[in-house]
Amino acid sequence: MTERMWNNHEMRSSYDVVIIGGGAHGLATAYYLAKNHGITNIAVIEQKFIGYGGSGRNTAILRSNYRTEEGILFYDQSLKLYEDLAQELDYNLMFSQQGHFTLGHSTASMQALTTRAAYNRALGVNSTILDPPEIKKMLPEIDISNHPRYPIMGALYHPPGGIIRHDAVVWSYARGADQRGVHIHQLTEVQDILVENGEVRGVKTNRGTIHCKQVVSCVAGWSSEICKMVGIKLPLVTHPLQALVTTDYKPWLHHVVVSSTLHIYLSQTDRGELVCGNGIDHYPHYGMRSTLGFLESYAAHLLELFPILHNVTVQRQWAGLCDMTPDYSPIISMVDDVDGFYINCGWGTWGFKGSPASGWNTAQMVAERKTPDMIAAFRHDRYVKNRLVGEKAAASVGN
């Protein structure tokens, strides 16, 4: 008999905590609620299958070289949790800390990268500035001449950054949660949230009503729709982000490369495929179709960096939904007017790397009904209070 990684269960009529969304953030929250706080009577409700959202569609780049103190400390905690995760979950996550380049093509971007390197180092995160000959030594195929439209002027290099196997992260958090008693209900859609006298009472799904006193929304691109159910308007806009993968080539690219000026990033997997992505589609959309326009613009910009790639074959392309915030920082927050409702979203194009720290701190917030210091800056109402956590320079294309 084959061993299942997680089990199907009958749906109980009540749970202590209901988590909406079976992505990495929802599953990590369930796992850490069970492991760190002994709360195991939990349901994770997923409308399709786990990993259907961004967690199964991302390009799996991890790093912690952000711009603000709040961002750097949060993503650093996340990267450190990722470093021990394969051991802890007993699952090969193929985490390769191969180093991460952010290229600069203008004096303005070199200035921003230099500031980031300084902030990173001040907070103990390894980041340095490299000049074009140093870049060429580590990336021999890159064009550092002055022929391209945007010649390379330098780079922010972040040695602990790298890539991971994203599906394995989703599956291993699911297995870890399941082993501790969490119920994962796939093909179950939340259609309404029941609130009485300002307190959460349960959720209505297509398979019946579940009673509970705490609901955590971890639905990324779908968050505006879920939060509307309890009368909360979010500062989010949902845009598709596209990616592609080529056929496999012999190993030649040994580091992650990102250029925000050219709107592209790429890395090479252990199988030899190049995993590539660029910026979000320019208008909001809830569909997940890929476009020829993306492929064309990606190819044009990629060839400016790596002319040797003129003959590569694209294997497939896809898209996923991104919940974009105005300041490019996440929202992890309790809500004043709805007791027992918690929001976890605003992960945009950059949130997969945040899953472990997000799950860790969200679990603590739910267990203690109090906001941990680590995420105090990420409240949902910071925008209208003029307390933005500006990460655009570090998160808009960098992933």
Next chain:
Amino acid sequence: MSFQLNCPNCGKRAVSEFSFKCEYMERPEADADFKEWGDYIFLRENKKGTQTEWWFHRSGCQSWFLVERDTTNNTDHKSFWYKDLKQKK
């Protein structure tokens, strides 16, 4: 090109000719309080379904206009001028 957007001036053109600005919202009065302006600047319906939104024909006639678009299915949409929104009410 992923779909063709209808410009009230030029007709159907590749969506890559246009800039999307924002979903349409009523602008607060100039003397509205800080909270009202904050909500207007940052909070969005972000609707999964039909919403009214501002578009600009950047690589065409340079007009601003409104589009009623289904955000799950771009092909169902109606484009019109701002003055016609006012008349609808």
